[in-house]
Amino acid sequence: MPGPDLLSSQGLRLDGRRPNELRRIRCKLGVFTQPDGSAYLEQGNTKVLAAVYGPHQASKSKSSVEGVVVNCQYSMATFSTGERKNRPRGDRKSQEMSLHLRQALTAAIKTELYPRSQIDIYIEVLQADGGAYCASVNAATLALVDAGVPLRAYACACSASMAWRGAEPAPLLDVGHVEEAAGGVVLTVASLPSTGNIALLELSHRLHSDYFEIVLSRAMQGCRDIEIILDRAVREHLAEGWTKQDIVTI
Amino acid sequence: MWTTKTFLTKTKRGNVLKIVREHYLRDDLLCGSAACNVCPHKDDELVLDANPESICGLFDYNHYLVLDTNVVLHQIDVLEEDALKNVIILQTVLEEVKHQNTAIFQRLLEIIGNKKRNFYSFVNEHHKDTYVERKPGEKQNDRNDRAIRKAASWYASHLSIKNMAERFPQIVLLSDDENNRKLAQEEGIVACSVKDYIENVNGYAGLTDKLSKNVIPESCSKDALYPAHLTPTQIHAGIRNGKLHQGTFHASRDNFLEGNVTVTGYEKSILLQGHIGINRAIDGDIVAIEIFPQEEWRQPSDIVLEDKAEDPGDFLEEESQLLNTKKTVANDDICPTGKVVGIIRRKWRQYCGILMPSKFPGATRHLFTPAEKRIPRVRIETRQSDILASQRILVALDSWPRNSRYPLGHFVRSLGPIGDKNAENEVILLEHDVPHARFSEAVLACLPPDDWTIPEEEIKKRVDLRSICVCSVDPPGCTDIDDALHARRVGDRYEVGVHIADVTHFVRPHSALDREAAARATTVYLVDKRIDMVPDLLSSNLCSLRGGEERLAFSCVWEMDENANVLSTKFHKSVIKSRAAMTYEEAQIAIDTTSRNDEVATSLRTLNALAKKLKQRRLDNGALLLASPEIRFQVDSETHEPLEVQAKRILDTNSMVEEFMLLANVSVAERVAADYPQSALLRRHPAPPPANFHTFLKAARRQGFELDVSTNKSFSKSLNEAVIPERPFFNTLLRIMATRCMQQAVYFSSGSKTQEEYYHYGLACPIYTHFTSPIRRYADVVVHRLLAGALGADATHAALLDARAAQALCDNLNYRHRQAQLAGRASVALNTHILFKNREEIESAVVLAVKRNALQVLIPKYGLEGPLYLPSDKFLYNEEENIQICNDIILKTFDELTVRLTLDSTNLQHRKLVFQLVTPFIPGVSYEKEKADDDKMDVEIVEPKTNVKKRKEVSEPKKKKKSKK
Amino acid sequence: MAGLLLSPTEKIYILHGVQDDYRSDGRTNIDYRPMELETDVVSHASGSARLRLANTDILVGVKTEIDVPKPDNPGLGKIDFFVDCSANATPEFEGRGGEQLANNISNMLQRAYNSSQAFDLKQLCILEGKQCWKLYVDILILECGGNLCDAVSLAVKAALFNTRIPFVKAALMDGGSVDFQLSDDPYDCKLLEAGTAPLLVTLCKIGDKCVVDPSAEEESCSVISLIVGITGNPKYYSKDAIETPNFKCKCSTIGMNGPGSVAPETFKNAINQGIIAANSLDEALGRALLRERQECNNFKKNSYGFLK
Secondary structure, rough: OOOOOOOOOOOOOOOOOOOOOOOEEEEOOOOOOOOOOOEEEEEEOOEEEEEEEEEEOOOOOOOOOOOOOEEEEEEEEOOOOOOOOOOOOOHHHHHHHHHHHHHHHHEEHHHOOOOEEEEEEEEEEEOOOOHHHHHHHHHHHHHHHOOOOOOOOEEEEEEEOOOOEEEEOOEEEEOOOOHHHHHOOOEEEEEEOOOOEEEEEEEEEEOOOOHHHHHHHHHHHHHHHHHHHHHHHHHHHHHHHOOOOOOOOO | OOOOOOEEEEEEEEEOOEEEEEEEOOOOOOOOOOOOOOOOOHHHHHEEOOOOOOOOOOOOEEEEEOOOHHHHOOOOOHHHHHOOOOOEEEEHHHHHHHOOHHHHHHHHHHHHOOOOOOOOEOOOOHHOOOOOOOOOOHHHHHHHHHHHHHHHHHHHHHHHHHOOOOOOOOOOOEEOOOOHHHHHHOOOEEEOOOOHHOOOOOOOOOOHHHOOOOHHHHHOOOOOOOOOOHHHHHHHHHHOOOEEEEEEEEEEOOOOOOEEEEOOOOOEEEEEEHHHHHHOOOOOOOOEEEEOHHOOEEEOOOOOEOOOOOOOOOOOHHHHHOOOOOOOOOOOEEEOEEEEEEEEEOOOOOEEEEOOOOOOOOOEEEEEEEEEOOOOOOEEEOHHHHHHOEEEEEEEEEEOOOOOOEEEEEEEEEEEEEHHHHHHHHHHHHOOOOOOOOOOOHHHOOOOOOOOOOOOHHHHHHHEEEOOEEEEEOOOOOOOOOEEEEEEOOEEEEEEEEEEHHHHHHOOOOOHHHHHHHHHHOOOOEEEEEEEOOOHHHHHHHOOOEEOOEEEEEEEEEEEOOOOOEEEEEEEEEEEEEEEEHHHHHHHHHHHHOOOOOHHHHHHHHHHHHHHHHHHHHHHHOOOOOOOOEEEEEEEOOOOEEEEEEEEEOOOHHHHHHHHHHHHHHHHHHHHHOOOOOOOEEEEOOOHHHHHHHHHHHHHHHOOOOOOOHHHHHHHHHHHHHOOOOOOOHHHHHHHHHHOOOOEEEEEHHHOOOHHHHHHHOOEEOOOOOOOOOOOHHHHHHHHHHHHHHHOOOOOOOOHOOOHHHHHHHHHHHHHHHHHHHHHHHHHHHHHHHHHOOOOEEEEEEEEOOOOEHHHHHHHHHHHHHEEOOOOOOOOEEEEOEEEEEEEEEOOOOOEEEEOOOOEEEOOOOOOOEEEEOOOOOOOOOOOOOHHHHHHHOOOOOOOOHHHHHHHOOOOOOOOHHHHO | OOOOOOOHHHHHHHHHHHOOOOOOOOOOOOOOEEEEEEOOOOOOOOOOEEEEOEEEEEEEEEEEEEOOOOOOOOOOEEEEEEEEEEOOOHHHHHHOHHHHHHHHHHHHHHHOOOOOOOOOOHHHHHOOEHHHEEEEEEEEEEHHHHHHHHHHHHHHHHHHHHOOOOOOEEEEEEEHOOEEEEEOOOOOOEEEEOOOOOEEEEEEOOOOOEEEEOOHHHHHHHHHHEEEEEEOOOOHHHOOOOOOOOOOOOEEEEEEEOOOOHHHHHHHHHHHHHHHHHHHHHHHHHHHHHHHHHHHOOOOOOOOHOOO
């Protein structure tokens, strides 16, 4: 009767991870020259580019004296998904994602420093293999750091899902596409791990409130793990200094 | 922390999707061996012994076994023996087995779960040193073989690390694939075939008998008796271009050289005849057939043909003598005819039967006759034929090579002496696919301790009903009490509660216990044995609502007015303490004893009064009161032999309990369906198609009753009116026959049907489910969980909400329930046979149906039913009128007769009750004391089964034994 | 491109340089700037390539789908180009801001590929009149550093060269429906023949002369540019160059861009200049792609993507 087995009897997930393990994260800051800040981040097979322009003068309509306006656009390359997408953005899903990104990133930026200004954050998903939103938030954080935008804390996002090993609940960290497609809950959390605050939380499907706590704490643990990885990447990037990419002539 | 080396595995699916998946390779996977000095094992992770002693003469050193997939798939019976220990099961193998055969996969998991067996499953696919990637042009099979060899050699070198030379266990690879063995040897891995290994095992007698005689069937072209089967690709191509057809093969029960296949596109099923036509297909197999041109079509033979008792060796008989080859032109009976050209999937299981030892002393090859007549005889090898000859045994089929007249199989186990009660029960259970093994360690580990009591905090979470006077009413001797009731007056209203054992408190989702219960689906009741769905501790103790004990319950409490109208319904988990566990009879006495005015008696009286009103309302709505002849055996408490048989008595209290259970089920069904529009588990009873009623209506008309079957309401009404005062049994008889016209009620998930289709015809209610017997039905367990989830009393989980999983669950439940029912009937038949072993009785009987060559008669006293054969030379069958005529005597439905009952034991596997006509007296047919011996030959004997399908076959035209002489 | 401001003096400096065949960054008029190319960067696309030409960054993914051929061309497959200008390149592209530029480029490509000599659509046929492959060539512009057309055409050709199409066995069933089987072996693929695929060369008219691969500064000095599509030479894309016939380059499309006008003489010279430039570009691309494929065969390629 139990649904698809997401955990083997040896306690491994379909791709060989243990329940509390993240996918492999590789990232790089400063991949482009024209934007003020840019970053590339891979979370397993999910690959995301982020570019930041600004802070610059805000357009009149958006301008706010309170603080900087954060403008986000989430876009997916047409070849990023298994079945080809017809349009990269403008659909309901992308618009929702843009809003969610803005929500999480606004919480991280010290907005009060730049009244009447605007920061543009553009996300391009090159490959989507589950958890595209999380990867986007993480990449955007790196791009903001690269652009030198003052942040309160790193904004990190991570997802978690629910599985059972025998009768024991075993929440899964950093849900991949296969696990997402298997059905069941996906809890996505964007948080500022160093403050412990949650910037955004989204839950798909039904999850009993008894399990909410353990799934959430697993996702929060994932955010903290990601923060360590991002922080290391930032430090390495700064230590290297900004070096132009090696150029190979063909 | 962990190795994050990514490898991509690509698979293509469907259209043109290119799918890329991550595949993590790890360095923290353990080898599981106590001889290992490297892996950081914890104590409970050491599965393999440090010094696994060799039991095989071929290898004089300690070793572990690594198995190839084919070994697991074909030799699971050998693996299940305790002989082999310290075996490494690779993930590659596990996954291949899971993919190819789920039944064997489950059995393998069972072995791995048994700690005593020292089977270790090693995750080689995710280990950084044992993962192999598929090479360009390499077949999936070859890659897997390579992965197995890689893991085997890794183990060998891994164990040698920091170990003294020759002091650590070696690795032996068991494989039946010659090529794989050769490659392994080239790579320096010790490899051996299972046959060689097992035949040299010391100290386990009988192990070799269990070896599967698996040969690749198509390879034996030498001395081939049968034409070769087509390859899967040829079959696929043939089916695609329409030359071949796919269908399930059904062997004939009466003629071993005949069978048929139902194919879409043909109204009649396709007839297959002869050894060549059937070409090694076995009942149930999915086969590919070729249909002959129309001029070669034939009609089914009408003779009974059994395979010869002696093993004639490997040649096929001349068939024209055996088969009816006559060809009548333009006959309605002509069927499309064809032949099997390939097997798409074998549906072999294990078969019960008896051994027919070879007449040559000392021979090891013997024939085995399965109890199921549709299955051909099987040739097995055993050295224990002397012992096995008197036993019921279980045999597995292995293969059917082209050059063998019989399929090859191997002995699995003995069930016990022929005629032994336990052995016969075992046969019934196996033949009906009833899972009845002892509960595994893993399942038992899920149970609470024996002295479990309700913890204080659990009571706090629940509604405390311990102060309320609750009691249960059940049949005598019932130990799994899953329902209890109470009723009391509150103001001018009544509060009525139904309290159901809270099984889901103990059976947690996804636990081994839950999986086992889901697989069993129901408790199976045989006459003298009960096969529990959940272990005894739960079914007869912790869940059973015994009198005077505090128990957890799931309650459904209504507020009713005195006319039994429900004013409000509440569901909640509760704690109860039953005042008394009564039998129906005791409860009836309590109600009838007007002097009793205690709490229990008043409560029962209230319940009884309300139940009568409920029942009346239900009947007014069109619920059918149907009857089926149910009998009870009085069983000797010591020998378990049946002593006497009698029809069940129905008391008021029976229907009292029933009414409230129905009401609870309906209330729960409404609630659950509202909360889970896609995945609620419900039960429906479709209205029978009008054609089902045809003969029934005709028979009733002859008795002068016009029954209106247009709706259940009108049907119920006209049944009530069809009464013959001087024949009190007539109405019951009508109802028994009406039951036969009904469809089966089935479980379904709410998402799979439209709201109108939820209707329960028999109960005349728009929605229904099962809630009240969670101890013995898994459906109720699921409904409990759904309801608990809806109330927030317990967690829901993904599988509860998955509509597809719900439907799959329903399919299994329906299948198991049907099998349980059939097993129950088979058990009744078995006990009837034992009862009649040394007696004969003359009893009055009623004709239920008139067939071409027989009357279906019922003996009301025993509720027994069976065919009474009429010789065709004396009787004339009038199809139009549905009567049998012999001179001036006309036999028709509802006629009352006297018959003589005896048992025919000439065939040990198929004992039958014989019905013989006594009155009306027809010379040469009816039983007369003096003439009895001569006449016996005229009577064909068939076991009495109430099963609809079987009755149909009885009606098929058959020549009598006489014609064979 | 965007917001680039040049003083008249700077413009004159560039103009004079071009006249003398010596450009401000030291190139001659038919020299390209350095490029970086990597194929197979998008693992779940059938073929992909990323090309970086100076600051221009292009990512191309090719996806395949099964489709029904057009009734008038039953034996041919289909190819479709889609260009997306990512806002990562410049905020101007946000929303639908880059759509016009994107359409221009995709139309140019569609025209350049619309010839059997440029790209043979027969190789995409599965079952004549019933089923064929449709290639979706999706181009993502991630950064604009000038000369988009040329960079896009190079990246597209590289991605097509990298595209693997699964072998499919198709059979016609009764009733006209088509049934097809896929092999379970992921290596059971055929490579597309993309040797003849055209390259686009933008010739930017500065003064009387034309330059290829203009930098953003040079583009702003020019009023008009010519775009020529030149078919490739399969010789450069095959390991044994001798057996492959030597095709002559053909011009498959010409387009003009900008408000100015051109004298016919300049036009002719420009086209010749374009053919020479395209030929050497083609040869260099072919060599690079073959080398990469060789490396792929020798050991499992480690994809760098954007991490380099």
